[in-house]
Amino acid sequence: MERVDENIRAISKQSTGIREMGNRRALRDIENLVRAPLPYACTVTKKQLTEKNVASHRPMTRRFAASLAQKEQGPPVVNPPTSVSSVATSHEADHKSISDSPIPMVEELEDMSGESEVEMEDVSEDNSLLDIDSADAKDPLKVVDYVEEIYKTYRNIEETSCVDPEYMAMQPDINERMRAILIDWLIEVHYKFELMDETLYLTVNIIDRFLERESVPRKKLQLVGVTAMLLACKYEEVTVPVVEDLVLISDHAYTRQEILDMEWLMVKTLQFNMSVPTPYVFMKRFLQAAQSDRQMELLTFFLMELCLVDYNMLRYRPSLLAAAATYTAQCSLKGCKFWTKTCQFHSTYSEDQLIECSRLMVDLHQKAGTGKLTGVHRKYSTYKYGCAAKSEPALILLE
Structure with a gap:
């Protein structure tokens, strides 16, 4: 009888404990909800390699x-x-x-x-x-057994994420400069909301693919931008910013219903195709092939975000942009032209194929802190991003 009473008291105590917990946020409490991830943590750095893994290379x-x-x-x-x-x-x-x-x-x-x-x-x-996957052989999330097949598929379908580099000529009321202002502003919004890196690249891709197909008046361009970010968040983020946050960040220029109506129009125009390879997925692989450290990763992403703002960089496919950014960052940090056979093998691009794009990146790097569009430069001038914007440009590539 005493044992039964003890069980009843134990169950009652557990029930009381559950009630006391109330509406707890379990994911946030156990830190499974990643709000501000370390940039590019999925790439392999030299510090992560153990002595045994280094020997295996x-x-x-x-x-x-x-x-x-x-x-x-x-x-x-x-x-x-x-x-x-x-x-x-x-x-x-x-x-x-x-x-x-x-x-x-x-x-x-x-x-x-x-x-x-x-x-x-x-x-x-x-x-x-080098066998760049040996260090990840025991990590099931790295899918080492078929990671090469994944990137082969990315290269085969990356054309679907590309747009006509001359599409802006068909827009009657907006131009390249307005697009640059929008992207520069969205990079700051992305930073303020502490969103995943993938979200930014998909946002820009959705904007360009939509503008290629639909004429947009000048007063609706910002609406296209915030709606594209909403769609990218729904695809990439664990928690999505509410529509009211986007209304607030755009200074109440649009209503909640206008954002939802634009969302419907954009997904219909793009036929719900949000799963496209952006430069981000290729950069993860190429940085791993380059055996990069954090300094090189941040410089590579700095160069890549400068390219997102520049309309002229739409002429290059995502994998080439990613390879050129990796190559340019290596040359900048090492002070000489540097592209290993491992990098060439995994990127499928030689130095000669990258040099034209890399020179444009060097030019963007030199001008990043000047003019009115300095959002990327300010972002990467902070200690959080390793002051990557203050790195010396790879002037050797201009010779």
Whole structure:
């Protein structure tokens, strides 16, 4: 009888506890609701790579295999293993996973078979292809098994996200300058609302695809901008700004019903096609291929957002813009032209294919702090964004 009473009291206590919790916001309390994510956290940085992962990126040579075997077995080995099987056997003896051992390159296999006597250590590491996904092999969210297929699909369908670079000529009441003012303002709104990075790129893409198909009067251009951001938020964000917030941020220039009516018109015009590859998805991959650090990531995104404002950059497809921004950032930080075989392989672009776009980016970088449209420069001049705007432009690309 006492046990029954105890159970009743326990249940009553739990019920009281539930009532006391009230309307708690569980996601926010456990910090699952990401409001202001660290920029570009999905890319792999050098600091995230462990010592073991760094070793797995190094080309396998007989000398390197010998040093690994000595480290695993303890005492020096007179005859170091010269084949993949012998290296694997030494690792199995210590119950090591095969995925933990470095993967031999094609040149090393030729060297082991006796067909070539060239030592891989004579070859610069920058000239060899790195396995950029090895560090993410155990992370199911990185989908390493088919990540290449995903980006192959992106490249195949990225044309659907492109617009006619001359579409503004068909607009009777707006021009390139008005578009630039709108995008510059939206970048500040995006920053104020602390939205995801993906949201900004999709917002600009929706605006351009809609303006390519519909004539918009000057007084409705800002309405198109805030509505495009609302649509992008619904697609990318965990929590979406309410329509009243957009009415407020536009200084009550439009009513709630006008925003909803424009939303209906835009999704109808675009046939509800919001799933298009923007430069953002390609930048994540290319920065990973470049083994970037935070400084390079921020500089790359600074250059890319300058391109969002400039109407002339619509002539380039998203993947080329992303590759050129990555290349330009590397050249800026290193002070020389720098584009590895790994970057070229994953981006599918050579330096010659990027140089024209990169030079335009350098020009935008030089002028970013001048004129009236300085929203991007002010944003990336803050400590939150590493003062990336204050980096030296890659003037070497202009020579």
